[in-house]
Amino acid sequence: xxxxxxxxxxxxxxxxxxxxxxxxxxxxxxxxxxxxxxxxxxxxxxxxxxxxxxxxxxxxxxxxxxxxxxxxxxxxxxxxxxxxxxxxxxxxxxxxxxxxxxxxxxxxxxxxxxxxxxxxxxxxxxxxxxxxxxxxxxxxxxxxxxxxxxxxxxxxxxxxxxxxxxxxxxxxxxxxxxxxxxxxxxxxxxxxxxxxxxxxxxxxxxxxxxxxxxxxxxxxxxxxxxxxxxxxxxxxxxxxxxxxxxxxxxxxxxxxxxxxxxxxxxxxxxxxxxxxxxxxxxxxxxxxxxxxxxxxxxxxxxxxxxxxxxxxxxxxxxxxxxxxxxxxxxxxxxxxxxxxxxxxxxxxxxxxxxxxxxxxxxxxxxxxxxxxxxxxxxxxxxxxxxxxxxxxxxxxxxxxxxxxxxxxxxxxxxxxxxxxxxxxxxxxxxxxxxxxxxxxxxxxxxxxxxxxxxxxxxxxxxxxxxxxxxxxxxxxxxxxxx
Numbered sequence: 001x002x003x004x005x006x007x008x009x010x011x012x013x014x015x016x017x018x019x020x021x022x023x024x025x026x027x028x029x030x031x032x033x034x035x036x037x038x039x040x041x042x043x044x045x046x047x048x049x050x051x052x053x054x055x056x057x058x059x060x061x062x063x064x065x066x067x068x069x070x071x072x073x074x075x076x077x078x079x080x081x082x083x084x085x086x087x088x089x090x091x092x093x094x095x096x097x098x099x100x101x102x103x104x105x106x107x108x109x110x111x112x113x114x115x116x117x118x119x120x121x122x123x124x125x126x127x128x129x130x131x132x133x134x135x136x137x138x139x140x141x142x143x144x145x146x147x148x149x150x151x152x153x154x155x156x157x158x159x160x161x162x163x164x165x166x167x168x169x170x171x172x173x174x175x176x177x178x179x180x181x182x183x184x185x186x187x188x189x190x191x192x193x194x195x196x197x198x199x200x201x202x203x204x205x206x207x208x209x210x211x212x213x214x215x216x217x218x219x220x221x222x223x224x225x226x227x228x229x230x231x232x233x234x235x236x237x238x239x240x241x242x243x244x245x246x247x248x249x250x251x252x253x254x255x256x257x258x259x260x261x262x263x264x265x266x267x268x269x270x271x272x273x274x275x276x277x278x279x280x281x282x283x284x285x286x287x288x289x290x291x292x293x294x295x296x297x298x299x300x301x302x303x304x305x306x307x308x309x310x311x312x313x314x315x316x317x318x319x320x321x322x323x324x325x326x327x328x329x330x331x332x333x334x335x336x337x338x339x340x341x342x343x344x345x346x347x348x349x350x351x352x353x354x355x356x357x358x359x360x361x362x363x364x365x366x367x368x369x370x371x372x373x374x375x376x377x378x379x380x381x382x383x384x385x386x387x388x389x390x391x392x393x394x395x396x397x398x399x400x401x402x403x404x405x406x407x408x409x410x411x412x413x414x415x416x417x418x419x420x421x422x423x424x425x426x427x428x429x430x431x432x433x434x435x436x437x438x439x440x441x442x443x444x445x446x447x448x449x450x451x452x453x454x455x456x457x458x459x460x461x462x463x464x465x466x467x468x469x470x471x472x473x474x475x476x477x478x479x480x481x482x
Contacts, residue, residue, distance in 0.1 A: 004343075006250075006257060006258055006261070007341065007343060009247075009248050009250065010065070010069070010096070010250070010258070010341065011341070012248055013065075013096060013244075013248050014062075014065050016095065016248070017061065017091050017092075017095060020241045021225055021226060021228065022087075022241055022242075023061060023087060023088050024218060024222045024225045024226050025058045025061070025084065025215075025219075026058065026218075026222055027058050027216050027218070027219060028048075028056035028058055029057075029058065029059050029382075030057040030058070030059050030062055031054065031055070031056050032054055032055045032056075032057075032342050032350075032354070033050065033051045033053060033055070034048040034051060034054050034056070035048070035049050035051065037049065055342065059213045059358060060077060060085075060213040060214075060215045061088055061092065062338075062341075063075055063211045063213050063358055064077075064088055064089055064091075064092035064093075064186075064188065064213075065092055065096060065341065066334055066337040066338060066341060067092070067188070067211065068092050068093060068096035068097060068147075068185075068186045069096065069255070069259070069262070069337055069341075070186070070259070070262075070333065070337060071171075071184050071185075071259065072170075072171040072182075072184065072185075072187065073187070073210055074168050074186070074187045074188075074189075074208060074209045074210045075089070075186065075188050075209060075210065075211050075212065075213070076153075076188075076189050076190075076191060076206070076209040076211075076212035076213075076362055077089060077188060077189070077190045077191070077212070077213055077215060078190070078191045078192075078193070078212065078213070078214050078215070078362075079192070079214055079216065080192065080193055080215075080217065083215050083216065083217045084215055084218075085190040085191075085215045086149070086151055086190050088215065089149055089188035090104050090105070090147075090149065092186075092188075093146070093147030093149070093185075093186060093188065094147070094242060094244075095244060096250065097146045097147055097185055097186070097250070098244060098249055099146045099147045099185075101242055103141070103145055104145065104147045104149060106141050106145075107140070107141035107142045107144070107145035107147070108142070108149040109148075109149070109150045109151065110151050110152065111150060111151060111152035111153045111154065111155035111156045112152075112156070113156070113160075115156055115160055117163050117175065120140065120142060120160075120163060120164070121139070121140055121142070121143065121163060121167070121173045121175050122138060122139045122140055122143065122173070122175035122178075122180060123137075123138055123175075124136065124137060124138070124176070125137075125138055135176055135177070137175050137176060137178040137180065139180050143173065143180055143182045143183065144182075145183060145185070146183050146184065146185030146186075147185055147188070148182065148185065148186070148187040148188070149187075149188045150164070150187075150188070150189040150190070151189075152190060152191065152198075153189040153190065153191050153201070154191040154194075154198040154199055154200075154201050155197055155198055156199065157199055158199060158202060161202055161204075161205050164205075165204060165205060165208060167182060168187060168189075168208035168209065169208045169326070171184070171187075189209065203321075206363055207324050207326060207327065207363055209362065210330035210333065210334060210359060211330065211334055211355070211359050212358060212359075212361060212362040213358060258340070262336045262337050262340045263336065265336050265339055265345070265347050266345075266346045266347070267346065267347045268346050268347060268348045269349075271347065271348070271349060274349060274352075275331065275332070275352055277392070277396050278356075278389065278393075278396075279322075279323055280463065280466050281314075281315050281392045281462070281463065282297075282316060282319055282322055282323055282364070282388070282392070283296045283298070283316075283322035284296065284297075284311075284314070284316040284462045284463075285297040285299065285300045286309045286310060286311050286462070287300050287303070287306040288300040292465045292466070292468070292469040293469065295462075295465065296322055297319070297320065297321050297322040298321075298322055311462050314395075314461075314462055315388065315391035315392045315395055316462060317367060317369055318366065318367055318369060318370040318387070318388055318391065319364050319365060319366065319367055319370070320365040320366070320367050321363070321364065321365050323363060323364070324363075327359055327360060327363060330359050331355055331356060331359045331360075332352075334355045334358075334359060335347050335351040335352045335354075335355045336351075338351050338354060338355060353389060356385065356386075356389050357382045357385035357386045357389070358382070360385045361381040361384065362381070364381070364384065364385055364388065366378070366381075366384050370387070370388075399461065402459060404455065404456045404458075404459040404464060404467070405467075407452050407455050407456060408452065408456055408470070408471065410426055411426075411449060411452035411471055412470070412471060412474060413426075414426050414445065414448060414449075415445070415449065415471065415474040415475055415478055416474065416478075418478070420444075420445070423444060423445055423448060424444075427444060427448065433447075433448060433451065436448075436451050445478075446475075449471055449472075452468075452471055453471055453472065456468045456471075
């Protein structure tokens, strides 16, 4: 089957859920090929108008769709009670994987403090255990179902999180001495806003979710479409609405092909470099250390409130914490899936920027500086994540022409060329370097690298320290080979 045909099937399934009135929500917050406008007396209200052939999506259903297409995609869905968090996950799981809704309901874990490992993951075969003393493990339906749903996960007390962390992260779980592997497919979790019966979700748990969406109540004009659907509590009819047209059903081979196409999409230009710059900026912490190796928020564990810091207006100061490698991989993975779903033939910066807020808002914590500038960031964390990305993107745009970047690039090339041909050519073209090398009393490579580190660090930017550290690492790696 061609990729276009499979993409068409996925897009038709996505549209089908809305056409049947099963999940109606035009709270569109993801736009492909659109222009943004600001309105209001203070220009604080943002709207997006699509260009021709542009598309608009509601993030909860779009991200649920992308999560369903991946091997072990994980998604957190938050919002107030009764507005479609669980329903959206159930419907996406049903229509895209073909798993019957009854099976999804049977395998769902209900979050509450009394939940146990035996109810969630597996149990021993009682008969064999009593009769033969054999610890034969029987997985629960939650593990064997393609669609795994944890409803109201923030009602699980902290002790239960240790049970599911590995499962969310790797698709594996341990019961007794037996390692169990979950069926391939998406894992969704819903969480209501904080109330008397909820627990704070631990950062390691939040970090395990690739993406997260906030479900908002339907717009007034959506209610008429919802009312027009037959009320199954009065007269049934839900089963017919859940029927998947035969021509739209996705087989295991279809999923394998879709994932192959998603993973095979090429990246545009310096996409990895720009994403690395974003992550390096967020992780930077001047308060952590004077050693560049430890200048990260993860190492500012005792206090970040230190006086006399230099970089007080850098984008890094707007977040309290950094992002994990797990998050970086998730951004790349979902950007690829979005590009495929949108019908694009390469992964661009636009795809990464679209996914970034939904892969990070539930993990990034706004600093006091961020909340002072805009108190609403305490509530609208997606807007906060976009704000951070915009700040960093602005920084990236202004530094592209920096001479220090050219010094870094030429020096790194010299380090990587074991023949020293690049090094010699660099020295011959630069009279200043020739003089430095002749006076240094060190090897030419040492003289060039040490000079480059000093030159780069004269640039008043935290990223200069990262580049200088990169040269140190590259040079030392070459020396160790010798």
